[in-house]
Amino acid sequence: MSKQTRKPVVILMADDDEDDVVLTRDALQEARVINEFHSVPDGEKLLQFLRHENDYANRKDLPLPGLILLDLNMPKMDGRTVLKIIKNDPDLRTIPVVVLTTSDAEEDIIRSYSLGVNSYIRKPVIFSAMVDLMKTLGTYWLEIVELPPA
Amino acid sequence: MERGSTKLGENITLQTWILSGYAITLVAILIYGWSMFYSHQELQKSNQRLEQNHLIMVQAIALTRQVVDMETGLRGFLITGDEDFLEPYRSGRLSLATSISDLSRLIQDDIGQLNTLAEIERIVSEWHLRIANPEIHLRYQINRGELPLIRVSEVVQKRIGKKLMDTVRQHINAFISHEQKRNERRRLATEKDSENILYLSLLGALAAILIGATVIMIVIRSAAGPLTRMAETMSQLAKSSDFQLTADMVPSVQKRFLSKEVLLLNNTFYTMASRIDQSIKALNNEISQRKRVEVRVRNYSKMLAESNKDLESFAYVTSHDLQEPLRKIRAFGSRLQTQFAPALGEQGNDYLIRMISAADRMQQLINDLLALSRVTSKAKPFIPTPLSKTIEEVISDLETTISQASGIIEVDTLPTIHADSVQMRQLFQNLIGNALKYRHPDRTPEIRILNCGKVEEDGEFYEFTVSDNGIGFEQKYAKQIFGVFQRLHGRKEYAGSGIGLAICQKIVNSHNGHIHAQSEPDKGTVITIRLPLSPIKDDTHEQTNT
Numbered sequence: 107m108s109k110q111t112r113k114p115v116v117i118l119m120a121d122d123d124e125d126d127v128v129l130t131r132d133a134l135q136e137a138r139v140i141n142e143f144h145s146v147p148d149g150e151k152l153l154q155f156l157r158h159e160n161d162y163a164n165r166k167d168l169p170l171p172g173l174i175l176l177d178l179n180m181p182k183m184d185g186r187t188v189l190k191i192i193k194n195d196p197d198l199r200t201i202p203v204v205v206l207t208t209s210d211a212e213e214d215i216i217r218s219y220s221l222g223v224n225s226y227i228r229k230p231v232i233f234s235a236m237v238d239l240m241k242t243l244g245t246y247w248l249e250i251v252e253l254p255p256a
Numbered sequence: 257m258e259r260g261s262t263k264l265g266e267n268i269t270l271q272t273w274i275l276s277g278y279a280i281t282l283v284a285i286l287i288y289g290w291s292m293f294y295s296h297q298e299l300q301k302s303n304q305r306l307e308q309n310h311l312i313m314v315q316a317i318a319l320t321r322q323v324v325d326m327e328t329g330l331r332g333f334l335i336t337g338d339e340d341f342l343e344p345y346r347s348g349r350l351s352l353a354t355s356i357s358d359l360s361r362l363i364q365d366d367i368g369q370l371n372t373l374a375e376i377e378r379i380v381s382e383w384h385l386r387i388a389n390p391e392i393h394l395r396y397q398i399n400r401g402e403l404p405l406i407r408v409s410e411v412v413q414k415r416i417g418k419k420l421m422d423t424v425r426q427h428i429n430a431f432i433s434h435e436q437k438r439n440e441r442r443r444l445a446t447e448k449d450s451e452n453i454l455y456l457s458l459l460g461a462l463a464a465i466l467i468g469a470t471v472i473m474i475v476i477r478s479a480a481g482p483l484t485r486m487a488e489t490m491s492q493l494a495k496s497s498d499f500q501l502t503a504d505m506v507p508s509v510q511k512r513f514l515s516k517e518v519l520l521l522n523n524t525f526y527t528m529a530s531r532i533d534q535s536i537k538a539l540n541n542e543i544s545q546r547k548r549v550e551v552r553v554r555n556y557s558k559m560l561a562e563s564n565k566d567l568e569s570f571a572y573v574t575s576h577d578l579q580e581p582l583r584k585i586r587a588f589g590s591r592l593q594t595q596f597a598p599a600l601g602e603q604g605n606d607y608l609i610r611m612i613s614a615a616d617r618m619q620q621l622i623n624d625l626l627a628l629s630r631v632t633s634k635a636k637p638f639i640p641t642p643l644s645k646t647i648e649e650v651i652s653d654l655e656t657t658i659s660q661a662s663g664i665i666e667v668d669t670l671p672t673i674h675a676d677s678v679q680m681r682q683l684f685q686n687l688i689g690n691a692l693k694y695r696h697p698d699r700t701p702e703i704r705i706l707n708c709g710k711v712e713e714d715g716e717f718y719e720f721t722v723s724d725n726g727i728g729f730e731q732k733y734a735k736q737i738f739g740v741f742q743r744l745h746g747r748k749e750y751a752g753s754g755i756g757l758a759i760c761q762k763i764v765n766s767h768n769g770h771i772h773a774q775s776e777p778d779k780g781t782v783i784t785i786r787l788p789l790s791p792i793k794d795d796t797h798e799q800t801n802t
Contacts, residue, residue: 125584132591208580231583231619233590 115172115248119145120152120188121206122180126229130175130206133236139244144168149183152176153191156198171201173247176223178207178214186217193222200254202247270515273478277471284467288460295453302446309439312362315355316432319376320425322352326380327421330388334408337399342392352380369434376427379420387417478515482522493529572629575622582622586615617753621741624755628740631679631762638767641677643670643684643720647705650684654692661692661701668707671718674790679763684722686756687783691724693750696778699725708784716789717769723782728775737773 117134121127127145134143146152152174155162162168174192178185185205192198204225205218218226230236247253268276329345332338356377363369391411397403589612597605647667651658658665665688688703695701701724708719729737729744736742738761743754757773760783764771768788775781 123580125588129584129587129591208583229583231579231586233587233594236587 114141115253116142116144116169117173117175118152118155118171119143119175119177119206120147120149120180120185121145121175121177122147123177126177129233129236130240133233133240134244136237137241137244139240139248141244141248142169144171148180149185149188152188153183156192156201172253173243174201174203175206176203178205178209178218186214186221189218189221189223202251202253204243204247268516270475270479270517273475273515277475281464281468281471284464288457288464291460292453292457295449295456299446299449299453302442302449306439306442306446308362309435309442312359312435313432313439315359315362316428316435319352319355319359319431320428322348322355323380323421323424323428324348326352326388327417330391330417331412334391334395334412337395345388349384363435369431372427372431372434376424376431379424379427383417383420383424387420391417479518482518486522486525489525489529568629568632571625572633575625575629578622579619582615582619586612586619589615621753624741624753628755628759628762631682631759631766634678635766636676636678638674638676640672641675641680642672643680646677646680647684647688650681650688653685654688657689657692661695663692663695663701663703665703665705667705668720670705670707670720671789673718673787675767675787676763679766683760683763683785686760687722690756691722691726691781693752694726694728694781695724696726696780701726710789711786713786717786718789719784719786721782721784723780725780728777728779728781730777731775734773734775738771 117139119127119130121130124147131143131145134141144155146155151162154160155168156170158165158168176185176189180188185207189203189205192201192203199222202224203222204227205214205223206227206229207214208229210228215226227239230239325344325348329341329343329348332341333345356373360370360373363373394403394407394411398405398407589608592600593605593608593612597608600608644667647670651665651667684705691703692701704721704723706721706723708721711717711719733744737744738757739754740758741754742758743750743752761771764785764787770786771783773781773783
C-alpha cells in the first residue's frame with residue numbers, strides 16, 4: 107500500500123567511468139529497478155546537480171535524488187571531498203550515499219564511514235554480481251527503508 | 257768479473273778493500289824502511305871507505321917520515337960513525353916495509369897506486385943497494401981506519417942518494433895527492449849521498465802518508481759515503497708522510513771504488529725504497545679504486561633497491577589498474593552473451609566464449625601477480641610463529657581437498673621461528689596444495705613434512721622438507737618451477753597459472769632463507785626449505801604499497 111503512495115526515488119550516480127554508468131544502468135534494468143536514473147562525471151557536477159546550478163538548474167526534470175551512488179576516484183573533485191561537503195550540508199546530508207568503488211583500501215573504507223557514508227560497496231567484477239547488487243540495493247533502499255521526505 | 261763492463265771495485269768486497277789498502281800501505285812502508293836501511297848501509301860503507309882513505313894517507317905520510325928517518329939516520333952515521341944513528345935508519349927501513357905492505361893491502365884495488373907503491377919500493381931498495389949499504393960499509397971501513405974520513409964528504413957530495421930519495425918523495429907525494437883527491441871525491445859523494453838520503457826519507461815519508469791517505473779515502477768512499485747517503489735518505493723517507501722516493505733522494509752512484517757489499521747494499525736499498533714507494537702508490541691507488549668501487553656498488557645497490565621497489569609497486573599498480581578495463585571486457589562480454597547470443601550465431605558465440613575465457617584467465621593472472629606482489633607489499637612484521645600450528649591450520653583449510661583425494665599427511669613437530677605468520681601459512685598452503693594437486697593417479701597421496709633440525713650455514717637455520725609421492729618432474733626443471741608463470745603441464749591437465757612456487761620462493765627469500773626442489777618423474781618431489789631461526793628483516797621488504 108505505502109509503496110504506491112511513495113514518490114518514485116531518483117537514483118544519481120557519480121562516476122567518471124562511462125562504462126560503469128552503462129553497466130550500472132543495464133544492471134538496474136536487469137534487476138528490474140525502474141527508478142529514474144541520472145549520472146554525473148565528477149564531484150563538481152554532482153554538487154551542481156544537487157544544488158540545481160548551471161546545467162542542472164531545471165528542478166522539474168532533474169529532481170533531488172533519493173539515493174546517490176558515489177565513486178571515490180573522480181577527476182576535478184573526488185568522491186571523498188564531495189562526500190565531506192554533502193554530509194556537512196544540512197540540505198543534502200539526509201540523502202543516503204552509497205560508495206561504489208574499485209578501491210579496497212582500508213583507509214578509504216574507514217574514512218568514508220567516518221564522513222557519514224551509508225554503505226561502502228566494492229564494484230563487482232562480474233556483471234551478474236552487479237545485477238544481484240542492484241537488485242539488493244533496490245530492495246533495501248527503495249523498498250525496505252523509510253527515507254526522509256525529499 | 258762476472259759481467260762484462262763492471263767498474264773497478266764492483267766485485268771487490270769491503271773486506272778485500274780494507275785488507276788490500278792495509279797491504280798497499282804496509283808494502284809502501286816496507287819499501288821505504290828497506291830503502292832507508294840500504295841507504296844507511298851505503299853511507300856507512302862510504303864512511304868506511306873515507307876512514308880507510310884516511311888510514312892510507314896517514315900511512316903514506318908515515319912513509320915520508322920513514323924515508324926521512326932513514327936518510328937522516330944514514331947521514332948521521334956517515335958523519336959521526338956512531339952506530340946509534342943507524343937505529344932510526346934500521347927502524348925506518350923496517351917500518352917502511354911494513355907501511356908499504358900495509359898500504360898495498362889497503363889499496364889493493366887501485367892498480368895505479370899499487371904501481372906507484374911498487375916504484376917507491378923499488379927506488380928505496382935501489383937506494384939501499386946502491387947508496388945506503390955501500391955508504392954504511394964505507395963508514396965501517398973508516399971507523400976501522402981502513403979508509404980516510406974524507407971519503408964521506410966525497411960520497412955525500414955526489415948527491416946520488418939525495419936524488420933517489422927525492423924521487424921517492426915525489427912518488428910518495430903523488431901517491432898522497434892521488435889519495436887526497438880520491439878522499440875529496442869520496443867525501444863529496446858521501447855528503448851528496450847523505451843529502452839524497454835525507455830527501456829520499458822525506459819523500460818516502462810523504463809518499464807513505466799519501467798512499468795511506470788515499471787508501472783510507474778509498475775505503476771511506478767505498479763504504480762510508482754511500483752508507484751516510486743511504487742513512488740520510490732513510491731518515492728523509494722515514495720523516496716523509498707518504499714514503500715517497502723523490503728523484504733527488506737517489507744519488508747518482510759513483511760506482512768506481514765502491515765495494516761489492518756497499519754497492520749491493522746501495523742498489524738493494526734504493527731498489528727496495530723505490531719498490532716500497534711503488535707499492536705504497538699502488539696500494540693507495542688500489543684503496544682509492546676500491547673506495548670508488550665501493551661507492552659505485554653502494555649506489556648500484558641503492559639503485560637496485562629503488563628499482564626493485566619501483567618494479568614491485570609497478571607490478572602492484574599495473575595489475576590493479578589492469579583489472580579495471582578487464583572488468584569491463586568481462587562485463588560487456590557477459591552482456592553480449594546474455595542479451596545477444598541468438599544474434600551472434602554459432603561461430604560468434606564460440607569466439608565470444610573464447611574471449612570471455614581469455615579475459616577470465618587474464619583476471620586470474622592479474623590476481624596471481626597481485627598475490628605475488630603482496631608478499632612484499634603486504635608484508636607483516638616478523639613474530640614468533642609456531643610452524644606446527646600454522647600447518648595444522650593449513651591442513652584444516654584444505655580438509656575437503658585432502659579427504660577428496662584420501663591423502664595422508666604426516667607432520668613432524670616443527671619449531672617456532674621468527675617470521676611473517678600469514679606468509680608462512682601461505683607457504684605451506686601452496687606446498688601442500690601442490691602435493692595434492694600433482695598427486696599420482698595410481699597412488700594414495702602421501703605427504704610428509706619433516707623437521708631436519710638446525711643447520712649451520714652463515715648463521716643458524718632450520719631445515720625442513722615437504723615431500724610427496726606424486727607425479728614428480730625431471731630434475732632439470734628444478735629451478736624453472738620457481739619462476740613466475742612457469743608451468744610444466746598444459747592448462748587442461750592441471751589448472752593454475754604457475755604462480756604458487758614463485759610465491760613460495762619469494763616468501764622464503766624475504767625471510768632470508770633458501771628453497772629448492774628435488775624430484776624424479778613418477779616417484780615424487782621433495783621441497784627443502786631453510787629458514788633462519790631469527791631472520792634479520794631486510795629493509796627492502798618493509799615498504800608498504802597501497
